[in-house]
Amino acid sequence: MSTFNDECPPLAVPPAANNAVSGVEDYEEEMPDLIEALATVSDTAAARAVATSGSDDMPSKKIPITIITGFLGSGKSTLLDYILTEKHDFKVAVILNEFGDTGGIDQAMNVGMGGEVVEEWLELKNGCLCCTVKDNGVVAIENLMKKKGKFDYILLETTGLADPGPIASIFWMDDNLGSEIYLDGIVTLVDSRNVRKELELQKDDGSLNETAKQIAMADRLILNKTDLVSKEEVDNLEADCRAMNGVAEIVRTQHSKVDLRFVLDIAAFDAVRAKELEQAGGASKDEHDHDDPNHVHSDSCKHEEKISNHLDQSITTRTLTFHTPTLDQTLFEHWLQLLLWEHQIPDFITGGSVTETSSASGTKLDILRVKGIIKPTGRPSGTRVVIQGVQELYDVKEAVLQPEQEEVPDAGKVVFIGRGLEDKERFLASCRQFLKLGEADVQVQ
Numbered sequence: 309m310s311t312f313n314d315e316c317p318p319l320a321v322p323p324a325a326n327n328a329v330s331g332v333e334d335y336e337e338e339m340p341d342l343i344e345a346l347a348t349v350s351d352t353a354a355a356r357a358v359a360t361s362g363s364d365d366m367p368s369k370k371i372p373i374t375i376i377t378g379f380l381g382s383g384k385s386t387l388l389d390y391i392l393t394e395k396h397d398f399k400v401a402v403i404l405n406e407f408g409d410t411g412g413i414d415q416a417m418n419v420g421m422g423g424e425v426v427e428e429w430l431e432l433k434n435g436c437l438c439c440t441v442k443d444n445g446v447v448a449i450e451n452l453m454k455k456k457g458k459f460d461y462i463l464l465e466t467t468g469l470a471d472p473g474p475i476a477s478i479f480w481m482d483d484n485l486g487s488e489i490y491l492d493g494i495v496t497l498v499d500s501r502n503v504r505k506e507l508e509l510q511k512d513d514g515s516l517n518e519t520a521k522q523i524a525m526a527d528r529l530i531l532n533k534t535d536l537v538s539k540e541e542v543d544n545l546e547a548d549c550r551a552m553n554g555v556a557e558i559v560r561t562q563h564s565k566v567d568l569r570f571v572l573d574i575a576a577f578d579a580v581r582a583k584e585l586e587q588a589g590g591a592s593k594d595e596h597d598h599d600d601p602n603h604v605h606s607d608s609c610k611h612e613e614k615i616s617n618h619l620d621q622s623i624t625t626r627t628l629t630f631h632t633p634t635l636d637q638t639l640f641e642h643w644l645q646l647l648l649w650e651h652q653i654p655d656f657i658t659g660g661s662v663t664e665t666s667s668a669s670g671t672k673l674d675i676l677r678v679k680g681i682i683k684p685t686g687r688p689s690g691t692r693v694v695i696q697g698v699q700e701l702y703d704v705k706e707a708v709l710q711p712e713q714e715e716v717p718d719a720g721k722v723v724f725i726g727r728g729l730e731d732k733e734r735f736l737a738s739c740r741q742f743l744k745l746g747e748a749d750v751q752v753q
């Protein structure tokens with residue numbers, strides 16, 4: 309596993325978004341309520357939280373935050389309930405960004421007749437502490453951080469209609485929050501019965517619907533409610549999800565009962581494993597046991613030969629594998645910025661200027677997630693940098709390789725998930741041209 313150095317360059321944001329990520333404000337307008345639940349306590353996993361230099365004499369630990377997303381009714385609250393009642397090593401604080409479905413908890417909160425909320429902490433009989441806040445999501449977390457010491461893990465459940473990208477971006481954009489918490493991962497619940505219908509919902513402005521984004525951006529996909537569909541349907545669903553998001557690990561559940569190691573403390577934004585990049589880039593025979601409800605699908609289980617009715621054919625995973633010894637990071641970042649910020653696959657350069665073209669179908673390029681490891685040119689031998697991106701934001705940080713880290717072949721691999729990547733030859737040609745690579749230097753899958 310690779311982890312980041314503490315000293316990292318600042319996050320790259322598009323020029324127009326220096327102080328705000330597109331969509332962040334939308335999320336912030338939604339008033340979250342906040343529940344701090346003191347779940348089973350032990351300190352082993354909590355000790356894995358990244359130590360930071362909070363103060364010289366007393367280093368503090370960063371608190372991991374997991375975003376739990378999924379369409380309406382997919383099983384998010386059921387998963388939260390399950391996490392809060394199962395044994396694990398964390399004291400969990402929960403942030404809900406909507407009212408409702410919280411049983412007795414919301415009744416116990418101090419909600420006025422007009423729906424206005426009063427910022428006050430209440431201790432419930434079941435040992436939970438609850439708080440509602442008047443302000444936006446960032447303030448909710450800042451207020452929660454005042455209760456530091458009472459929890460060591462934050463779970464944030466989004467509304468079913470939320471785009472997880474802007475929410476995830478909050479934890480990258482906000483410098484104050486960034487020093488105290490880190491994004492551990494995005495967990496998406498999929499309603500195995502209804503997801504195809506949800507994906508058919510069209511947005512008036514032609515943008516991707518939320519369910520598609522939730523699947524594409526997931527680090528972990530939970531195919532829930534498998535009791536309501538046949539095994540064959542779940543097999544197809546899994547293959548379709550894999551085709552949309554080649555890097556997420558996938559598990560099947562009923563009533564969101566999942567091995568908690570699958571969702572908590574996964575460090576999805578802290579490390580990129582060569583194994584998961586491998587998983588995104590290849591195909592092999594599907595030979596494992598689908599009947600095992602907790603089987604985690606990884607690089608050994610590909611389903612490309614089974615894809616029948618791809619969930620959302622506009623979203624695909626593309627993996628670039630570089631066969632040169634190293635890669636020019638500056639050129640790579642320039643190309644990445646054109647992809648992420650101009651929403652176009654640049655085709656060629658004339659007289660030093662870029663001629664930009666979108667995908668063959670004319671669809672706007674929307675990269676939702678980027679993950680990769682490269683070996684940068686001109687740096688000491690053995691240097692690796694990890695690339696992480698969510699929508700228009702990306703982050704390139706030096707990785708510290710652990711002894712058990714699988715080696716990345718040659719100059720590395722980068723996985724892109726998004727819309728407008730159907731034409732892989734054009735994508736490859738653009739990459740070659742901008743990175744000044746020859747035919748054999750880079751491959752796409």
Ligand SMILES: Nc1nc2c(ncn2[C@@H]2O[C@H](COP(=O)(O)OP(=O)(O)OP(=O)(O)O)[C@@H](O)[C@H]2O)c(=O)[nH]1
Binds near residue numbers: 387468536561564
């Ligand atoms: N049959 C079946 N029902 C389930 C399963 N998981 C959850 N449910 C039920 O589905 C309903 C919705 O589950 P929730 O956990 O509230 O879903 P949610 O994603 O939080 O829903 P919203 O808050 O509306 O977005 C509840 O009645 C659950 O008991 C499952 O695996 N099988």
